[in-house]
Amino acid sequence: QxxxxxxxxxxxxxxxxxxxxxxxxxxxxxxxxxxxxxxxxxxxxxxxxxxxxxxxxxxxxxxxxxxxxxxxxxxxxxxxxxxxxxxxxxxxxxxxxxxxxxxxxxxxxxxxxxxxxxxxxxxPAEDGQLATAYDRAVQERRAQLAQRQLDQLGKVNPLALEEFAALEERHAFLVAQLEDLKKTRRDLLTVIKEVDDRVQQVFGSAFEDTAREFERIFGLLFPGGEGRLLLTEPDDMLATGIDFEARPPGKKV
CATH class of the missing domain: 1.20.5 (Single alpha-helices involved in coiled-coils or other helix-helix interfaces)
Structure with a gap:
């Protein structure tokens, strides 16, 4: 073991x-x-x-x-x-x-x-010369000369042409308006004359009828008497007045 x-x-x-x-x-x-x-x-x-x-x-x-x-x-x-x-x-x-x-x-x-x-x-600056190419120095001298000449002329109104055109247009407008007024005046005068002629014609006819009837009625109211109507201005029918005459019978008035 x-x-x-x-x-x-x-x-x-x-x-x-x-x-x-x-x-x-x-x-x-x-x-x-x-x-x-x-x-x-x-x-x-x-x-x-x-x-x-x-x-x-x-x-x-x-x-x-x-x-x-x-x-x-x-x-x-x-x-x-x-x-x-x-x-x-x-x-x-x-x-x-x-x-x-x-x-x-x-x-x-x-x-x-x-x-x-x-x-x-x-x-060209003057007649007879030819056009030239642009030269700054030359043109500056020309500009100075032109400026001196412009200063000698005095102050210029640059809007004068525009103002003249405006005034011319205004003048033409006023002339046209004046012609219209004249034509209107002529037309009005023609109308007035026609109205005056018509008034004179109607007034004259009415006056004749009235005067005739006045004489007739006066004779009926006052037998043997006389009565009549008279125009104060027979040559101007538009400005005339009316008078009347009456003589009773047996009266010398």
Missing amino acids: AAARALARSRRRAAGAAVASAVADGARLALARIEKSQADAHGERQQAEQASHGRGGELKAVRARIRELSEELDKVVGSAHGAEMARATRRMQLEQIAARAAEEFGVEAAALIGEYGPEVAVP
Whole structure:
């Protein structure tokens, strides 16, 4: 029995040693794998750091390029703003010149450019001369001379033609109205004459009838007496009055 127990213990120790050996082999294999994984991870980390460093350089370059482009954009915006300000100034100057031309000469800017622009040949100053190309210095001297001559003439009303046209139109209107009034007056006088003639005719006829009846009735009322109606102004039937005469019978009145 003692030998059997010793044999069993020996077998258990051998089995334990085998297990321990297997565990040790597994541990060494796992350790080797861990070390390999660590080495691989370290390599990948270095590669990642190198890539990150490279990308950091690229990022710096991109940021520097962005700054350069921003500066160029600011310059372009500033230049555009300056150009816009210059255009606004020129536009204001043109508006002032157009307003001055309209105020002093009564000419619109478009008509002024169309007739006297730099592309239009300058008409001769005297008869017999030919038209010449526009020369600013020459035309400025001519303008100064013309201004002096204009100053010598005195102040000129640039709206005189418009005012004359308005007065002429008003005169024509008044003449037409006057002719209408004259025609109306003639028509009224004609109507008045016709009415007067008719009134005289009717009044004369009525007076004759009334005078005749007056004499007849007076003779009936006063037999042997006489009575009659008389016109105070027989030549003017419109202004005449009426008188009557009565002589009773046996009376000399």
